[in-house]
Amino acid sequence: MKSKFKILLGKLRDTGFFHVFGSSTINKIIGFASGIILVRIISKSEYGVFSYANNTLSFFLLAGGLGATFGVLQMGSEESDTSRKKAIYNYGCYLSFFSNVIIGFVILAVSLFFQFKIPGVNKCLALMAFLPCVSLIYEMQGIYLRTELRNKEYAVSNSVTTILFFILSCGLSLLFSAVGLIAAKYLASILAFLYIAFRYGVKYPIKKQTLSAEDKKAFWKISSISMVNNSLSRLMYLLDIFVLGLVIPDSTVVASYRTATNIPTALAFIPAAVITYIYPYFAKKKDDKVWVKKKYLQITALLGIGSAAIAILMFVFAPFIIKTLFGAAYEDSIPAFKVLSISFALSSTFRILPGNILVTQRKLPFNLVVAVISSAVNTGLNVIMIRAYGAIGAAYATIITVVISGALNVVYLFRVLKEKNKTISGD
Numbered sequence: 001m002k003s004k005f006k007i008l009l010g011k012l013r014d015t016g017f018f019h020v021f022g023s024s025t026i027n028k029i030i031g032f033a034s035g036i037i038l039v040r041i042i043s044k045s046e047y048g049v050f051s052y053a054n055n056t057l058s059f060f061l062l063a064g065g066l067g068a069t070f071g072v073l074q075m076g077s078e079e080s081d082t083s084r085k086k087a088i089y090n091y092g093c094y095l096s097f098f099s100n101v102i103i104g105f106v107i108l109a110v111s112l113f114f115q116f117k118i119p120g121v122n123k124c125l126a127l128m129a130f131l132p133c134v135s136l137i138y139e140m141q142g143i144y145l146r147t148e149l150r151n152k153e154y155a156v157s158n159s160v161t162t163i164l165f166f167i168l169s170c171g172l173s174l175l176f177s178a179v180g181l182i183a184a185k186y187l188a189s190i191l192a193f194l195y196i197a198f199r200y201g202v203k204y205p206i207k208k209q210t211l212s213a214e215d216k217k218a219f220w221k222i223s224s225i226s227m228v229n230n231s232l233s234r235l236m237y238l239l240d241i242f243v244l245g246l247v248i249p250d251s252t253v254v255a256s257y258r259t260a261t262n263i264p265t266a267l268a269f270i271p272a273a274v275i276t277y278i279y280p281y282f283a284k285k286k287d288d289k290v291w292v293k294k295k296y297l298q299i300t301a302l303l304g305i306g307s308a309a310i311a312i313l314m315f316v317f318a319p320f321i322i323k324t325l326f327g328a329a330y331e332d333s334i335p336a337f338k339v340l341s342i343s344f345a346l347s348s349t350f351r352i353l354p355g356n357i358l359v360t361q362r363k364l365p366f367n368l369v370v371a372v373i374s375s376a377v378n379t380g381l382n383v384i385m386i387r388a389y390g391a392i393g394a395a396y397a398t399i400i401t402v403v404i405s406g407a408l409n410v411v412y413l414f415r416v417l418k419e420k421n422k423t424i425s426g427d
Helices: 002-014 017-041 044-061 064-078 082-113 121-128 131-147 151-200 213-247 251-266 269-284 289-316 318-326 328-360 364-389 392-416
Strands: none
Touching (some): 017 044, 017 251, 017 318, 044 082, 044 213, 064 213, 131 269, 251 318, 269 328, 328 364
């Protein structure tokens, strides 16, 4: 037993798991620390304005790159031929960049011609308009590193990006408040791109790469359905603040709820780091159902225990955590924080993990159905519960939606894994 454990640790070390998880941990600690600093540098009202503008921007990012990142990750991970892998990457880069340019102009138009109820949101959104173009570049570089299983390089580049943003956001927001924070996002993305390009040799090609008609069809099938699935899943978190701002157009209320989401959202790095590491392996082994089921159950057990322990601690010490980290001004966020702590544990174990395993199995239509159901349920619950219970109603809507979508994912995944193996492979 001891020797098997050592072998497992050796595999994880050699394949870069500890780099990915360690980097994700460091990144979230730094990101969380910057959040604590920012709420003390920027006034509560202005932080609410920035949060609402950033949340609105996220709606447009749902269509970012037309989902090309998903196509590159899935097909690139499956592909062993280096030249074909690069062709897929080049094809995805070219089309995703120009689609984001168009999205940028749409965001700019919305900020100019649609008047938001919260004053100041229009200006912030206008300044953020072309962030999707800049952020996509280094994101695609990271996707390529993942397809090559260069997890160590991917982890380091992520940490560099986070550190750059931390330094720039704290410095520039101190000087220029929310405008400085937006500028920091642009600068950090540009510097991260340059770092990956010169340090690891991963360029961002603008010249379009030709793929076969069959490859294009497969690429866009994966990209488009994955984009819709991911978009509808992310809507669950975006709609909370969006609907809250519509029903209660008070920037301080938005700031408090956004603060309540900070830690639970930041802790999502735990399942995200696990998935970042395991995704290429599960994609390669997608036809070996026995292997997939075995590994899935092992990961679920470990992730479930860890997430539950963290959630219990957050729930019990919620008053101390909020008052100590964010100050007495955000004490009204404690009830929502408690609910979202429980939601974090449930989502990590029963929604995010099985949902991503289903993607590696190419069960994209089912994910689409679950995403549509989840979005519809969450939207309706947000409107009803925010009106009935105020800000904490948004948290109630989130946890109910997580339970429903998680149950659907788990049940269907076990059904898929009952299918007969197409190939047999070892550990």
